[in-house]
Amino acid sequence: MKRTxxxxxxxxxxLIAPQMAVTIVxxxxxxxxxxxxxxxxxxxxxxxxxxxxxxxxQALFADPSYIQSLEVTVIFTVAVTFxxxxxxxxxxxxxxxxxxxxxxxxxxxxxPYAVAPAVVGVLWWFxxxxxxxxxxxxxxxxxxxxxxxxxxxDAMILVVIAAAWPQVSYNFLFFVAGLQSIPASLREAAxxxxxxxxxxxxxxxxxxxxPTTFFLMVVNLVYAMFNTFPVIHATTQxxxxxxxxxxxxxxxxxxxxxxxxxxxxxxxxxxLVIVIALTAVQFGWVERRVQY
Amino acid sequence: xxxxxxxxxGKTYTGGVTAVHSIDLDIADGEFLVLxxxxxxxxxxxxxxxxxxxxxxxxxxxxxxxxVNEVEPxxxxxxxxxxxxxxxxxxxxxxxxxxxxxxxxxAKAEIDRRVDEAAKILEIGAFLDRKPxxxxxxxxxxxxxxxxxxxxxxxxxxxxxxxxxxxKLRVQMRGEIKQLQSRLGTTSIYxxxxxxxxMTLAHRLVVLNGGAIEQVGTPIEVYRKPAxxxxxxxxxSPAMNLVQAQVEGSTARLGSxxxxxxxxxxxxxxxxxxMRPESVKPVAPGTEGALILKTAYVxxxxxxxxxxxxxxxxxxxxxxxxxxxxxxxxxxxxEPGAVHAFSAETGKRLG
Amino acid sequence: xxxxxxxxxxxxxxxxxxxxxIVAFPIYVAFIASTHGPTDFLSGLIPMTPxxxxxxxxxxxxxxxxxxxxxxxxxLQMGNSLIMALTIAIGKIAISIISAYAIVYFKFPGRxxxxxxxxxxxxxxxxxxxxxxxxxxxxxxMLNTYxxxxxxxxxxxxxxxxxxxxxxxxxxxLMEAAxxxxxxxxxxxxxILLPMSRxxxxxxxxxxxxxxxxxxxxxxxxxxxxxxxxxVMGIKRMADVTDAQPQWNYIMATAILAMLPPVxxxxxxxxxxxxxxxxxxx
Ligand SMILES: Nc1ncnc2c1ncn2[C@@H]1O[C@H](COP(=O)(O)OP(=O)(O)OP(=O)(O)O)[C@@H](O)[C@H]1O
Ligand SMILES: [Mg+2]
Numbered sequence: 001m002k003r004t005x006x007x008x009x010x011x012x013x014x015l016i017a018p019q020m021a022v023t024i025v026x027x028x029x030x031x032x033x034x035x036x037x038x039x040x041x042x043x044x045x046x047x048x049x050x051x052x053x054x055x056x057x058q059a060l061f062a063d064p065s066y067i068q069s070l071e072v073t074v075i076f077t078v079a080v081t082f083x084x085x086x087x088x089x090x091x092x093x094x095x096x097x098x099x100x101x102x103x104x105x106x107x108x109x110x111x112p113y114a115v116a117p118a119v120v121g122v123l124w125w126f127x128x129x130x131x132x133x134x135x136x137x138x139x140x141x142x143x144x145x146x147x148x149x150x151x152x153x154d155a156m157i158l159v160v161i162a163a164a165w166p167q168v169s170y171n172f173l174f175f176v177a178g179l180q181s182i183p184a185s186l187r188e189a190a191x192x193x194x195x196x197x198x199x200x201x202x203x204x205x206x207x208x209x210x211p212t213t214f215f216l217m218v219v220n221l222v223y224a225m226f227n228t229f230p231v232i233h234a235t236t237q238x239x240x241x242x243x244x245x246x247x248x249x250x251x252x253x254x255x256x257x258x259x260x261x262x263x264x265x266x267x268x269x270x271x272l273v274i275v276i277a278l279t280a281v282q283f284g285w286v287e288r289r290v291q292y
Numbered sequence: 293x294x295x296x297x298x299x300x301x302g303k304t305y306t307g308g309v310t311a312v313h314s315i316d317l318d319i320a321d322g323e324f325l326v327l328x329x330x331x332x333x334x335x336x337x338x339x340x341x342x343x344x345x346x347x348x349x350x351x352x353x354x355x356x357x358x359x360v361n362e363v364e365p366x367x368x369x370x371x372x373x374x375x376x377x378x379x380x381x382x383x384x385x386x387x388x389x390x391x392x393x394x395x396x397x398x399a400k401a402e403i404d405r406r407v408d409e410a411a412k413i414l415e416i417g418a419f420l421d422r423k424p425x426x427x428x429x430x431x432x433x434x435x436x437x438x439x440x441x442x443x444x445x446x447x448x449x450x451x452x453x454x455x456x457x458x459x460k461l462r463v464q465m466r467g468e469i470k471q472l473q474s475r476l477g478t479t480s481i482y483x484x485x486x487x488x489x490x491m492t493l494a495h496r497l498v499v500l501n502g503g504a505i506e507q508v509g510t511p512i513e514v515y516r517k518p519a520x521x522x523x524x525x526x527x528x529s530p531a532m533n534l535v536q537a538q539v540e541g542s543t544a545r546l547g548s549x550x551x552x553x554x555x556x557x558x559x560x561x562x563x564x565x566x567m568r569p570e571s572v573k574p575v576a577p578g579t580e581g582a583l584i585l586k587t588a589y590v591x592x593x594x595x596x597x598x599x600x601x602x603x604x605x606x607x608x609x610x611x612x613x614x615x616x617x618x619x620x621x622x623x624x625x626x627e628p629g630a631v632h633a634f635s636a637e638t639g640k641r642l643g
Numbered sequence: 644x645x646x647x648x649x650x651x652x653x654x655x656x657x658x659x660x661x662x663x664x665i666v667a668f669p670i671y672v673a674f675i676a677s678t679h680g681p682t683d684f685l686s687g688l689i690p691m692t693p694x695x696x697x698x699x700x701x702x703x704x705x706x707x708x709x710x711x712x713x714x715x716x717x718x719l720q721m722g723n724s725l726i727m728a729l730t731i732a733i734g735k736i737a738i739s740i741i742s743a744y745a746i747v748y749f750k751f752p753g754r755x756x757x758x759x760x761x762x763x764x765x766x767x768x769x770x771x772x773x774x775x776x777x778x779x780x781x782x783x784x785m786l787n788t789y790x791x792x793x794x795x796x797x798x799x800x801x802x803x804x805x806x807x808x809x810x811x812x813x814x815x816x817l818m819e820a821a822x823x824x825x826x827x828x829x830x831x832x833x834x835i836l837l838p839m840s841r842x843x844x845x846x847x848x849x850x851x852x853x854x855x856x857x858x859x860x861x862x863x864x865x866x867x868x869x870x871x872x873x874x875v876m877g878i879k880r881m882a883d884v885t886d887a888q889p890q891w892n893y894i895m896a897t898a899i900l901a902m903l904p905p906v907x908x909x910x911x912x913x914x915x916x917x918x919x920x921x922x923x924x925x
Contacts (some may be wrong), residue, residue, distance in 0.1 A: 001746075001747060001748075001750065001754075002747060002748055002815050002818060003815045003819075004815065004818065004822070005748055005749050005750040005752065006748055006749050006827075006828040007749075008749070008827075008828055008903070009749070009892075010743075011749070011828055012745045012749035012754075013745075013749045013751065015741040015742060015744055015745035015749075016741070016742045016745040016746070016757050018738040018741070018742070018754045019738045019739065019741075019742035019757075019761060019798055019803065020742075020757060020760065022738070022758070022794060022795070022798035023760055023761060023764050023798045025779060026779060026780075026794070026795040027764045027767050027772070027798060028760065028763075028764075028767075029768050029775075029779065030772040030775035030776040030778075030779055031771070031772045031775070033772075033775035033778075034771070034772050034774070034775050037775070041776075051725070052832045054775055059647065069686075083662075087662070090658055090662075091658065091659060091662045093655075094654075094655035094656070094658040094659045094662075095655075095659065097651065097652060097655040098655055098656065098659065099650070101656075101659075105659045105662075105663065106913075107910060107913060108663045108666065109659075109662060109663060109666060109669075110909060110913065110917075111666075111906045111910055112666055113853075113909065113920075114853050114857075114902070114905035114908065114909040115857075115902040115905070115906060116856070116857035116859060116875045116901060116902065116905070117857070117858075117859065117879065118857075118859040118875050118876065118879055119875060119878060119898050119901050119902050120669075122879070122894065122898055123669040123670070123672075123898060124669065125674065126672070126676070126891060126894070126895065127669055127672060130854050132891070134672065134691070141775045147913055165666075168666075169666075170920070173917060173920060173921070174921070177917075177921060197648060197651055210750055218727055226768045226770050226771070227768070227770075229770055229859070229860050230859035230860065230875075230879075233859070233860075233863075233879065234859075234878075234879045248770040248771075251771075251773065252770070252773055252860070255773065255774040256773060256774060256777070256864065261774070264774055265775075266772070268771050268772060268773075268774070268775075271770070271771045272766065272767070272771050275766045275767070275768065275771060278764050279765060279766050
């Protein structure tokens with residue numbers, strides 16, 4: 001807030017009203033609904049709702065398909081986060097070394113961020129198509145029989161690649177910015193002290209890059225957990241046999257397709273807790289960064 | 293043009309900090325009044341209450357006979373020059389000057405006339421079509437002044453307008469502001485923490501300390517008769533020497549030195565003696581009642597030299613002509629009438 | 644710094660060239676596929692060189708769509724996507740900038756609560772509250788409307804915080820000077836604040852345009868009427884229905900058209916894009 005402020009209160013309320021209205025009607029109210037419904041159950045005809053305490057949650061965690069979904073989510077999230085981070089870091093380090101061509105490479109590497117995850121999914125779905133796709137053909141030559149509609153592992157690899165692909169661009173940009181913000185004098189001092197490029201990377205660059213890395217890790221975890229719905233929906237639809245059924249896809253399927261209100265609501269609340277935890281970590285980090 | 297009156301003006305911020313305690317001031321029409329004091333003493337707060345940027349929590353402010361406590365800044369007929377100039381970065385110099393006039397629905401021809409006139413006075417005509425970013429610090433400062441001038445207000449309010457300039461430019465702009473003010477004859481309140489700026493600009497000085505007035509007077513009055521040790525130490529450079537001494541009749545004793553006290557100092561056991569560095573002069577060694585300064589180091593300033601050291605274990609500085617060698621000890625005598633006495637308890641002036 | 648390591652430099656270029664190739668490969672294949680006729684895929688492997696059907700494929704998709712699978716013409720879907728992207732981008736910027744203005748430049752009871760309410764929406768992605776939000780939209784009669792497509796997505800904590808940050812870095816004295824110059828709150832906003840935030844608005848616009856264009860889940864659930872399909876969700880419906888014998892040339896043409904606008908935006912406004920991306924993550 002400013003030292004001096006305007007005192008037209010009515011105007012202030014008017015200015016903030018649209019944001020508040022949308023926030024309350026489409027964010028807070030539905031979230032509240034989800035929380036309430038997670039403690040309720042509808043009867044078979046949808047006429048009565050009863051309070052059932054934690055029954056929905058108990059049912060949820062007793063459901064093997066939900067447990068599988070949790071496991072799948074962990075594998076998927078970790079795989080997407082780490083593969084996109086490592087590839088991006090490698091590219092960023094390479095760009096950092098090139099002097100003149102850097103901006104050109106950057107332009108050629110950032111645009112996948114703009115491609116909709118759903119479109120990315122369809123592209124890789126096509127590339128990996130077992131009958132006509134070029135990648136299964138190459139794999140077949142190497143003796144691997146690729147079929148993501150039958151093998152869960154193939155399906156997982158497919159969705160991880162599709163989800164990580166646009167995210168590499170994003171991470172790349174932040175790594176480049178992070179590398180550029182490391183004062184050249186530090187690396188120069190290390191070079192004068194006789195540290196070679198590899199040693200410099202591990203003793204100077206990587207530690208100084210750790211705030212960026214940590215920040216990106218949280219952002220990527222959130223992305224992989226919550227924003228990858230289109231990738232799954234446009235490709236495997238959670239299959240085969242639930243092998244790519246991540247939590248956000250399951251909540252949609254059970255609630256929107258299966259119309260299982262109580263379970264879907266309980267799943268929503270679980271997701272909510274996860275986002276809150278990740279946000280807390282992220283903001284905790286921001287606080288710490290401020291103190292540097 | 294107008295007189296400004298402050299009656300028991302006070303400010304307590306939400307949160308409980310009282311920045312200004314009940315201040316009374318009469319500022320005459322056309323007067324150049326300078327508020328001076330250390331950082332945090334409430335100068336800006338007081339000025340901003342006059343401007344209408346801070347609410348007044350007690351007392352009243354009157355501009356040209358009109359009580360303005362509840363009047364919006366725009367309607368107080370004042371113009372303000374800020375320390376960081378607060379020029380609108382996306383507008384050209386001309387637009388910056390014209391903005392306040394346009395908002396007042398002034399005729400285009402009149403706006404142009406005033407802008408051109410101000411540009412001429414301040415010699416900023418050459419960059420009227422530039423953005424502030426493309427100006428030097430000094431030029432920006434002029435534009436900020438120009439924005440105040442075109443308004444032809446009842447009063448100018450300045451909040452440390454020269455603090456962001458380098459030393460040389462500051463001296464130059466100081467002179468220009470002084471000339472401009474006497475030419476326009478506009479009542480002005482000027483805030484600074486630089487005592488030299490205050491001395492050179494002011495018709496009258498107000499020394500503030502901790503939100504209250506320590507002393508009001510012309511620069512010479514304040515220099516010659518500081519009302520307290522605070523003022524004594526604040527006005528004048530290098531600062532006045534303040535040393536503790538014993539009262540013996542109508543004199544003060546400091547080790548072997550015996551100093552005459554001004555008339556009317558009531559005897560007490562202790563007193564704070566003030567002597568300006570430039571008003572003590574060397575005398576022949578062994579002179580009766582003289583101060584003995586043990587020199588520590590010397591600063592050569594060209595026109596004179598400052599000798600730092602101790603008298604009876606208390607820090608002391610004197611300004612001497614830069615001739616000859618400086619020995620390990622100096623024998624010094626204050627000029628007649630140059631000894632100030634202050635209460636050792638309250639710091640208030642005695643006599 | 645003098646450093647003579649040709650091997651490392653070579654490696655750097657190698658890594659980058661491989662990276663660029665990996666990034667470009669899917670698009671290349673997609674484009675090639677879109678230039679072939681439907682029968683070219685029956686032979687087994689996707690052809691790797693351009694075919695001759697490009698004008699036919701894109702022409703058909705843009706003007707007729709795919710009647711067999713109920714796909715409206717892509718021109719219509721792209722129009723819908725454009726409406727959605729622009730409405731979301733402009734709407735988010737507009738309501739965020741005015742609420743940030745209220746929060747930073749006004750003092751009013753409930754200011755703190757408003758700030759926190761906006762803040763906690765950060766923790767409520769649509770995926771988490773999908774069903775109840777859908778119900779609210781349905782009850783408000785906003786299914787299959789442009790309002791339903793856009794308004795629920797228009798609140799933005801990120802944009803509000805961005806503008807708040809921008810406003811906080813604008814010196815206090817500027818507002819004070821403007822007040823002395825006789826500008827009221829609306830005039831100050833319009834004459835000073837808005838022009839001064841121009842770059843931030845542009846950067847944010849680029850990011851939000853991409854965000855709006857790429858929306859998938861939301862249009863998927865609130866539009867059932869083909870006249871409101873957006874291209875990003877339409878592509879999936881097309882792939883679905885034609886599952887028996889996917890007409891890959893048409894699907895890939897759709898994919899190319901779906902990614903073209905946001906990709907062009909990123910390439911031609913790269914500076915703003917990078918600025919927007921980095922600012923919104925602060
Ligand atoms: N908005 C505020 N809320 C609470 N206290 C404040 C506020 N603004 C200023 N103060 C306090 O009021 C006192 C006077 O502040 P003011 O800005 O008037 O000082 P100043 O004399 O102008 O100092 P400087 O030379 O550093 O500008 C200070 O102690 C300051 O901490
Ligand atoms: Mg101040």
